[in-house]
Amino acid sequence: MERCVPDRVLEAMLAEDAPFGDLTTRALGIGAQAAGMNFRARTAMRLAGSEEAARLIELAGGELLACVPSGSALSAGDVILQAEGPVAALHLAWKTAQTLIEYLSGMASAAAEILDLLHAAGFDLPLACTRKNFPGNRPLASKAVRAGGAVAHRLSLSETLLVFPDHRVFVDNVTLPQLFARMRQQHPEKKLVAEAGDLAEALWLAQSGADILQLERFSPDALAECRAALVAQGSHVLLAPAGGVTLGNALAYARAGAVFLVSSAPYFAAPKDVKVTFSAR
Structure with a gap:
């Protein structure tokens, strides 16, 4: 490298x-x-x-x-x-x-260990490491997790559309589908990601037009329940657990139906x- x-x-x-x-x-x-x-x-x-x-x-x-x-x-x-x-x-x-x-x-090594565990169990989903590294060291931290086989979740605020609940505090939720449509029109090359804190919020965000749901602090069982509910309503939104994803639970998330894993754990190894x-x- x-x-x-x-x-x-x-x-x-x-x-x-x-x-x-x-x-x-x-x-x-x-x-x-x-x-x-x-x-x-x-x-x-x-x-x-x-x-x-x-x-x-x-x-x-x-x-x-x-x-x-x-x-x-x-x-x-x-x-x-x-x-x-x-x-x-x-x-x-x-x-x-x-x-x-x-x-x-x-x-x-921490990133590689998670991926090796997944690969050994037959899963090939990516490990996406967040930007939650020690400030001022992002180039080095990003290189480190890439050396372990992971990918960058988002290197900066400038490159991805990720709508947090902290953003939605300042918008009228009734207009969210229209806002999502406008964001997609303005940035057609970007996937629209939205973070959900529970099942009801996840279903609503999927119906509003999110491409990817980042499931904050969902357990593997909660992710599996969310996936089943989305399939039942005909949604093809992708699911990614975030917050607390570690070596100890990565395989459980993969088995529950995650398409990729979002984690900052390797930065604290x-x-x-x-x-x-x-x-x-």
Whole structure:
């Protein structure tokens, strides 16, 4: 996968960690010595962020020797990247690069785990990860879940039509079918998504013209009930559970009739552990 952030973002990460240089390396007088640095996976993981980590090393003054691409499935002990250069350069990039890979690989691995579970049970529905990532880090978070096989639910407010109950507070519900028709006319290339909080609301939104219903906090059983009611009224609206979709219930939602899953769970996954070792050259 390609890098998803420009050099200025990576340079800011390095500057944050060493705004006035690396005091310890400078005080020891070892900065000019030649060194090697290896990153390895301590546990099995789906890798993400290796390209950005590699560029951090280059920007710090190191030379990249090898880099495994994001999206790779790694076993414990597998090499992630290798670099060489002056001790000062490698130590400057070390912790920032390591932490970046660990956090992003945690997200990627969590997404991959959900999808692997679904695939093993014979389901091929997408996992769509929301924009509920830590603000300011959307390019990296989005890359991480894509490395795990997921897709972006909506990268920004600018790209999708998703009508929340919080929008409907400000409109006359009687006019909703007309509003939906106007939105579809104005944006014919977009699917119209509406969020429902219960069965009655879901049926009403489908009748009003929604293409996709995002079912907020529906249990798998409630989703199955909703699907049956929609089929009975001849609706072909697509159903996507959202809010609380995790590894523990993803398969139940698939069995209940979800067409895709909406989740932010991978963003909150524990980081994976990366071992970094240095050697004198």
